[in-house]
Amino acid sequence: MIVSSYGDCYARISGCNAHQRIVLSEALLATKQWEEVVPGISSVTVTYSEDLTPAVVERMLKSIIRVCDTTIPDRGKSISFPISYGGSDGPDLEQLAKRYCVSEADIIKQHQACIYTVEMMGFTPGFAYLSGFKNDWSIARHATPAKEIPAGSVGVVGAQCGIYGLKGPGGWPIIGRADAQFFDVTRDNPFLLSAGMRVRFQSV
């Protein structure tokens, strides 16, 4: 892992694996010393107030890295979502099947067979980055993002699966829509998912 600071109040630990990223972000959040602790797919970025200097921050992050492998994260609970594939709920499924010369049913079967881990929440409220989509297709992002994707849409890119908690623009090919409110500000806990949770999908 590499620690590098940039700008006047930003520092990033990059080159983390999933385990390191989860442990590091939890440890950094627990110290309450940082304005923001933002996990990425292979990094954790912090922002800090002007009381700290880049040199001090780099030392602090290096010392937290030294202790991070000694704790095992709680992987959290497992949760299963009903999903409707293809058609207007999964407008890109047909194209994907054509491009990779498989049937839509093949993609659906593979998508349902996998057990996913919530790697991180981010992008916009309720968006979940899931890992664990085992496949040989190397699906890429759209060249031009779709203008509006409905909330609950499930997209796939490479070995990742993404759930859109909000309607809005997005670049991931959408294969289906899960029947759940992933982000609802009126609930006590607005977020259905959090990092470390296990997720499965079942056809409705």
Place this chain on the structure above:
Amino acid sequence: MGIIVERAGLQTTLQGRPRIGWRHRGIPRSGPADSLSMALANRLVGKPSYDTALELTLTGCRLRFGAAMAFAVTGPSASINLSGQHIDAHKTYYAEVEDILDISAPHYGCRNYIAVSDSIEADDVFESTSTYLPAAFGGYGGRALKDGDAIGTRSRSFRDSMTTPSDLIMPIGGTMAIQVCEGHDYEMLDSASQSKLLREPYTISNRSSRMGMELLGQPLTITSKTTLDSAAVFPGTVQCPPSGTPFLLSVDSQTTGGYPVVLQVIRSDLHLIGQLRPGMKVQFLRRSPEQARANLTIKQRALSEWLPDYWF
């Protein structure tokens, strides 16, 4: 009672504190796009810098007072009228019931702010009343104000009259100079692109919102073809997608992104981004992290007497 919106304008929202400490859950910062202008408005009605106020976008607005209260308007220069009488920005005024406050489009810049002495009722979500439009929460039911809306207010005693010290009023013209540091992925730009980005002015395109804005100008070249893992982005981040047309992110920016982070606006200049509007030019000025930190100290000191509670 309250304040009635007679002409809401393009996008008038209630904004309060930025949301700090929520980005790991995908919740953006929000709050005023130009926090300094909002703080100056609140100061003139005796409120803390980040108390809830109205943020106007490009077209002004017209309000009718349902109760007597003090108010102040800040931000770029615009024509301001109180029931037909011309009034000044950056000054406390007292409105009577049925008085009408009419604010024109700003002559330059993008956002004006109205603060009132009464307390504004607003939805408090994730510890802030700031409106975040994409997820429809905070402020006035999570949305921009519409004609006919009534903003609830609670009476609060206030009797002072003040004027913003003139040296704290930021002049805004057609070009804005904004200080930046190298971003995390600055080295992914080829050397010609590095010098273009820091030498040539860029023009704000029509693709512009509280989330961010596209910068038109000399296209940039990213040397590496490898795609990056999604990582943190912040207000003030300049991202460069493969097209070579950079984006400057603003207060409602997403929390993560996969494009190279080529520049990062220094903390003490973040509020300037809120005044950029389509057609305006931005000239980036490169600073070392040490210079950026020194500038923050200097600017904080300059503001500390008038706005002791303001933070960048």
